[in-house]
Amino acid sequence: MPQEPRLVHIVDDVPELEEASPLTMVVVLDGFLDAGNAAARAARHLVDLGEGPVVATFDVDQFHDYRARRPAMSFVRDHYEAYDAPRLVVRQLRDTGGTPYLLLQGPEPDNRWEAFCRSVREVVERFGVTRVVSMGSVPMAVPHTRPIAVTHHANDPDLLIGASAWSGELRIPSSAQALLELRLGEWGHAAQGFVAHIPHYLAQLDYPKASAALLEQVERAGRLTIDLSALLVEAEERELEITRHLAANEEVHQVVVALEQQYDAFERAQASGSNLLAEDQPLPTGEEIGRQFEQFLAGLDHPDTDQQ
Structure with missing residues (x-):
């Protein structure tokens, strides 16, 4: 039986990690x-x-669809240069207190997800990673004026550090990151x-408030201190x-006010043990939000056009 090609190169000698226990690996796959x-x-x-x-490098050519996600490069007058090659790597970092941890970062594989998961398993077992912690974000009908809600998930219920607002089963599009947690x-x-x-x-803008909220959870789960x-x-x-x-x-x-009312009704329903779907607080439709926020987003992208 032919042997599967090696898809990840792991640095052999990383003395800083030899005695690191527990060791957390944070995972963020773009796309x-x-x-x-x-x-x-x-x-x-x-x-x-x-x-x-960098302590591990994945063979990105085996995972990346270049025609679906074309890397940027520069054309300077009469020649090409500065090709931004995609990289899928694991870095060794240290938190504020000097505790080492790992960060797996790069484009989500477009294919060979199972092989990717097996490759990550090699990294986990080589360095003795005791916990893998991933981050993600989804668009929701919530106002920016309320606290950032975070869905917690884990492959072992004992790992959960927060309650879930969801009940029953949701059928959702899969991702390499989700499959990795499962495997x-x-x-x-x-x-x-x-x-x-x-x-x-x-959702189309950088929203650092949510980034901070995610890192606060990573601190708790990974027992890290992050500035x-x-x-x-x-x-x-x-x-x-x-x-x-x-x-x-x-x-x-007014759209934001409507979202605030829906959010507050949802919170009251949760507190009273009622149905999570609050009644008599209709959400704005996607078409309505899209139409009304088109000009809003354009203004955020071009702050020099702000009204005086």
């Missing part, structure tokens, strides 16, 4: 489940705090994750920007 770029921005924040060495559980490795709920009218100060400043600036644009657009403001 899906990342409304508001919340997870990608959170991962970038971790790297910005102190970029560490790791079957192989006896702990994995959990967090999905932030992003106001769907902000969020710069990210929180960025989040505050974004919130002020949104507030200014809402003040200049009454129609958009």
Whole structure:
């Protein structure tokens, strides 16, 4: 039987990780489940705090569909240069207290998900990772004026650090990140994750408030200490920007008010043990939100056009 080609190269000698126990690996795969770029921005924040060495590299040619997601490159006058090759790597980082942890980051594989999961298993077992923690975000009918809600999930119920607002079964599109959590559980490795709920009218913009909320959960789950100060400043600036644009657009403001009423009714229903779907608080339709927020989003993208 032919042997499967090696899809991940793992650095042989990483003394900083030899005695690290427990060891957390954070996973953020770009391309899906990342409304508001919340997870990608959170991962970038971790790297910005102190970029560490790459300890494992995946053979991205085996996973990436270049025609579906064409990497950018530069054409300078009369020649090509600066090709932004996609990279799927594991970095060794340290938290504020000096505790080492790993970050698996890069484009979500377009194919060979099962082979990718087996490759991640190699990394987990080689370095003795004790917990894998993933981040993601989805657009939801929620207002930005309320706390960021986060869905908790895990392949072992003992790992959960928060209650779920969902009941019953939801059929959802799968992802390599979700499959990885499932397979790791079957192989006896702990994995959990967090999905932030992003106001769907902000889903196409960077939303650092949600990035900070995700990292707060990663801190708890991974027993890490992360300096969020710069990210929180960025989040505050974004919130002020949104507030200014809402003040200049009454129609958009009314949509947000409707979402606030629905959110508050939902919270009251939860507190009283009633049905999670609040009655008599109709949500704005997707068409209505899309129409009313088109101008709003254009204003956020071009702040110089703000009304004086």
